[in-house]
Amino acid sequence: MEQKNFDVVIIGGSYSGLSAGMSLGRSLRQVLIIDSGLPCNKQTPHSHNFITQDGEKPAVISAKAKLQVEFYKTVQFYNGLAVKALKTEKGFEITTESGDVFTARKVLFATGVKDILPEIKGFAACWGISVLHCPYCHGYEVKNEKTAIVANGEMGFEFAKLISNWTKDLRLCTNGKSELTLEQTEILKKNGVLILEEEIDAFEHNEGYVSNIVFKNGDKVEVKAVYARIPFEQHCPLPKDLGCEINEQGYLKVDFMQKTTVPGIFGSGDATTQMRSVALAVSSGSFAGAVINKELIDEDFL
Template sequence: MKQKNFDVIIVGGSYSGLSAAMSLGRSLRQVLVIDSGLPCNKQTPYSHNFITQDGEKPAVISAKAKLQVSIYKTVQFYNGLAIKAVKRENRFEVSTDSGDVFISRKIVFATGVKDLLPEIKGFSDCWGISILHCPYCHGYEVKSEKTAIIANGEMGFEYAKLISNWTKDLRLCTNGKSELTLEQTQILKNHGVLIFEEEIDSFEHQDGYIQNIIFKNQEKIAVKAIYSRPPFEQHCPIPEKLGCEINEQGLLKVDAMQKTNVTGIFASGDCTTPMRSVAIAISSGSFAGAVINKELIEEDFL
């Protein structure tokens, strides 16, 4: 790639990054999208709760989005991994794993998060398919089915309340001694939620679709769906190295304008919000692009 200087570099070319790129491309901005091709939802078979795209495959949405963004000739794409960024006065230098260096006035991190999946046999095979994170994205498809939640304590209690909206055939697996209060335990039992304290050994499944939870005492329970919220970390360490603040949830801290605490650095999508959905990622990316364009205009009129 011959061009090295851009108005904006977007790190992350999934839904939020592409949405920011479209907004900026339509604003006639010189944009570079750096993407390594590893979206967080790569295993998820269908995307839901996204108007006009409900039930579409995530990869199809991404491919269509990239094709549409490609129409804007001021937007370029770089297939690779951003490994370092340095701020020099009012410019950013971004280095890739191939040794290329690009310069921009603004930078957007739309890099998502990396889920830290438990090392339980079968979990990773089912993640995003029948072990689910969000009922708003996938709950309708497994409504009224035999469902389990893997959580404990306050999270387990609140998660069980939430999921009970979609199914009453519910069991809570604490994967070890319950940390629920006596009051919480009684409330859940009053609502028909079964509580299992045995540690989980493995998950029996067929091509990612869960069949049974196997406990270490060899007891098993049949389920059609599981909800779990494993811990996560930022997929890209660069923002924190640049001085961007991380909030108590482990997310990049942004204001209402998608700005981080470091001037010139913006962030959007899953790396900034616990509401992980394609629709929300797209919305925040589009908004970030518009804000950046306005900021560039203001700077050029000084």
């Protein structure tokens, strides 16, 4: 790639990064989108709750989006991994794994998060297919089915309450001794939620579609869907390296203008919020692009 200097470098080329790229491209900005091609929803067969694209494959949505962003000739793409970022007098310097160096006045991180999967046999194969994180994204497709939740304590109680909107055939697997309060336990039982405290050994499945939860004592429970809240980390360490603050929940801290705690650095998409959905990623990326463009205008219009 001949061009090395840009108005904006966007790190992360999935829904949020592409949306920001379109916003900036339509603002006539010189933009580089760096993407390693590893979206967190790569296993998910269908995307939902995004109007005009409901039920479409995630990869189809992103491929169509990239084609549309490519229409704007001031936006370029780089297939690779950004591994180093420095603050300079004029902005930022981004180095890729291949050793290419690019400069930009502003940087947007749309890099998402990386899920830390538990060491339960079959979990990884089912994640995003029948082991789910969000009922708004996938609950309709498994409504009224035999469903399990893998969680404990306050999170388990609130998650069970939430999922009960989509199915009453519900069991809460605490994967060990329950940390629910007596009051929470009684409320769940009153609402027909079965509480299972045995440790989980495996998920039996067929190509990612779960059929049974197998416990370490040998018991099995038939299910068609599982919801799980699992730990995660920032997919990209560069914001932290640059001094951007990470909040208590583990997300890149941004204000209502998508600005991080470091001037000139912005964040959007799943890296910044627990509301993981295509629609919200697109929205935050589009808004971040507009804010970045306005900041550039204010700096130049002297």
